Amino acid sequence: xxxxxxxxxxxxxxxxxxxxxxxxxxxxxxxxxxxxxxxxxxxxxxxxxxxxxxxxxxxxxxxxxxxxxxxxxxxxxxxxxxxxxxxxxxxxxxxxxxxxxxxxxxxxxxxxxxxx
Amino acid sequence: xxxxxxxxxxxxxxxxxxxxxxxxxxxxxxxxxxxxxxxxxxxxxxxxxxxxxxxxxxxxxxxxxxxxxxxxxxxxxxxxxxxxxxxxxxxxxxxxxxxxxxxxxxxxxxxxx
Numbered sequence: 001x002x003x004x005x006x007x008x009x010x011x012x013x014x015x016x017x018x019x020x021x022x023x024x025x026x027x028x029x030x031x032x033x034x035x036x037x038x039x040x041x042x043x044x045x046x047x048x049x050x051x052x053x054x055x056x057x058x059x060x061x062x063x064x065x066x067x068x069x070x071x072x073x074x075x076x077x078x079x080x081x082x083x084x085x086x087x088x089x090x091x092x093x094x095x096x097x098x099x100x101x102x103x104x105x106x107x108x109x110x111x112x113x114x115x116x
Numbered sequence: 117x118x119x120x121x122x123x124x125x126x127x128x129x130x131x132x133x134x135x136x137x138x139x140x141x142x143x144x145x146x147x148x149x150x151x152x153x154x155x156x157x158x159x160x161x162x163x164x165x166x167x168x169x170x171x172x173x174x175x176x177x178x179x180x181x182x183x184x185x186x187x188x189x190x191x192x193x194x195x196x197x198x199x200x201x202x203x204x205x206x207x208x209x210x211x212x213x214x215x216x217x218x219x220x221x222x223x224x225x226x227x228x229x
Contacts, residue, residue: 042221101146101208107158
């Protein structure tokens with residue numbers, strides 16, 4: 001069982017829909033992340049939040065909009081997505097800030113997104 | 117930018133055979149981590165190596181960190197069907213690159229019984 005919970009686990013949405021992915025970590029960690037995992041591609045870091053402040057945005061299209069209301073919760077708001085955005089979206093957290101060497105990442109079970 | 121290269125991309129072994137995946141970087145690494153992702157699952161942390169030449173074991177898994185801290189390997193002895201999944205290395209390049217954790221592309225392991 002993971003200390004990082006993601007909902008929904010599966011989501012099918014049309015290109016004109018607006019939906020959100022939710023993540024909650026129960027580990028008391030200070031940093032939270034969104035990763036994208038597509039078939040046959042490495043894990044892609046999308047956003048990083050440290051103490052609920054965004055510290056990294058890896059050139060992610062504006063149709064993905066993150067929100068971090070506190071250190072335990074992270075959202076990914078989705079609007080006007082494209083079929084190529086279909087992927088597994090993984091939320092993760094870590095005790096220390098991303099700049100600390102050896103920071104272990106704890107992943108949630110992921111949200112499988114299909115854009116039709 | 118900095119990259120962590122992982123090979124092979126895919127390996128299919130007979131149950132009982134050994135398996136090794138390698139992680140290489142052109143940059144000296146502060147440390148390296150290994151993760152396992154079961155089919156349909158999420159990556160789970162396995163271990164972290166920090167010291168040059170370090171070797172750690174977890175049952176049938178042996179992890180090594182190169183002397184120059186630029187490469188690492190994960191070796192599984194006598195694979196079992198429970199070993200199937202994707203194995204990722206994740207490395208922290210030295211401080212001048214901001215200490216970001218960079219993931220390799222992963223090695224997919226399939227075990228035939």
